[in-house]
Amino acid sequence: MIRDNITENKIKSLLNGGAEVFVFDELDSTNTYLKSLAADGANEGSIVIAKSQTKGRGRLGRSFLSKNGGLYLSLLLRPQSSAEASLMITSAAAVAAARAIEKICRKSPKIKWVNDLFLNGKKISGILTEGVINPQSGQLEYAVVGIGVNIVEPKDGFGELSNIAGAIYSPDEQTDVFCELSAEIVNIFMEYYKALDSKEYMAEYKERSMLIGKDVSYIKDEMLYIARVLDIDNNARLILERNGEKIILQAGEVSVRIN
Ligand code: BTN
Numbered sequence: 001m002i003r004d005n006i007t008e009n010k011i012k013s014l015l016n017g018g019a020e021v022f023v024f025d026e027l028d029s030t031n032t033y034l035k036s037l038a039a040d041g042a043n044e045g046s047i048v049i050a051k052s053q054t055k056g057r058g059r060l061g062r063s064f065l066s067k068n069g070g071l072y073l074s075l076l077l078r079p080q081s082s083a084e085a086s087l088m089i090t091s092a093a094a095v096a097a098a099r100a101i102e103k104i105c106r107k108s109p110k111i112k113w114v115n116d117l118f119l120n121g122k123k124i125s126g127i128l129t130e131g132v133i134n135p136q137s138g139q140l141e142y143a144v145v146g147i148g149v150n151i152v153e154p155k156d157g158f159g160e161l162s163n164i165a166g167a168i169y170s171p172d173e174q175t176d177v178f179c180e181l182s183a184e185i186v187n188i189f190m191e192y193y194k195a196l197d198s199k200e201y202m203a204e205y206k207e208r209s210m211l212i213g214k215d216v217s218y219i220k221d222e223m224l225y226i227a228r229v230l231d232i233d234n235n236a237r238l239i240l241e242r243n244g245e246k247i248i249l250q251a252g253e254v255s256v257r258i259n
Contacts, residue, residue: 002026003023011183016190021046021047022037025051026051027053029057031128034046034048044078045190049182051178052066056148059114060255073146076142079143081196088196089193090115091115092196093189094114095192096189099188100185105151107168111209112258113229122165124166126148128146129146147185151167151168151169151175151178202236211232211238218254218255227242228242
């Protein structure tokens with residue numbers, strides 16, 4: 001594991017808070033690494049970033065392809081807010097990442113419920129939040145929010161994921177946004193995090209949603225359903241209609257596909 005002190009110092013200088021920043025050329029998973037720091041008592045706001053991952057992890061037990069050219073970032077939180085508010089961390093992170101990409105890269109990603117960012121119909125970013133509950137108190141001891149962003153498309157492409165995965169820039173575009181984008185995602189997120197309960201970011205979440213008004217399919221209890229998305233509520237739940245019936249899907253329950 002080779003640390004990159006130059007990049008660490010640059011990101012620190014761009015952050016609004018005085019967080020610990022660890023940048024590696026390669027890690028198995030930034031979430032896994034940060035969880036071990038958290039177990040050893042690392043402070044809220046600690047950040048682990050890698051330029052590639054060998055075992056990047058995604059939602060629902062999937063893997064997350066993490067080639068060079070991407071940004072793989074994990075942020076440690078020790079939320080004092082209610083468990084209900086903590087459920088909103090991922091939605092706030094999705095809006096923060098979309099905003100940061102818009103500010104630094106001048107591209108405007110859409111959000112696909114729950115936490116994927118899309119640009120030109122392809123997934124450019126995913127978020128995995130993992131929490132650890134204190135068995136004594138039943139309270140959330142810490143949460144690691146992990147964000148992967150495909151900044152530049154690899155020269156050899158995304159292989160078998162090439163139909164769904166995309167990047168902010170094509171392989172021949174010159175970019176140097178790694179540090180600015182890392183810091184901006186964290187800076188914007190931390191503002192939302194201070195007032196998670198206010199759910200102020202949900203208005204922008206809805207504006208950026210690529211599902212509202214669309215027909216989607218999803219699998220639940222081994223059954224395939226097709227329904228129309230009516231709305232996303234302030235708890236980031238998906239409100240659907242099927243055969244005149246209203247259905248509410250919780251984040252974490254299913255993944256949906258646009259028809
Ligand atoms: C998904 O799309 O299912 C979520 C992907 C989350 C990937 C990020 S990259 C940084 C952090 N480290 C991981 O192993 N996963 C998250």
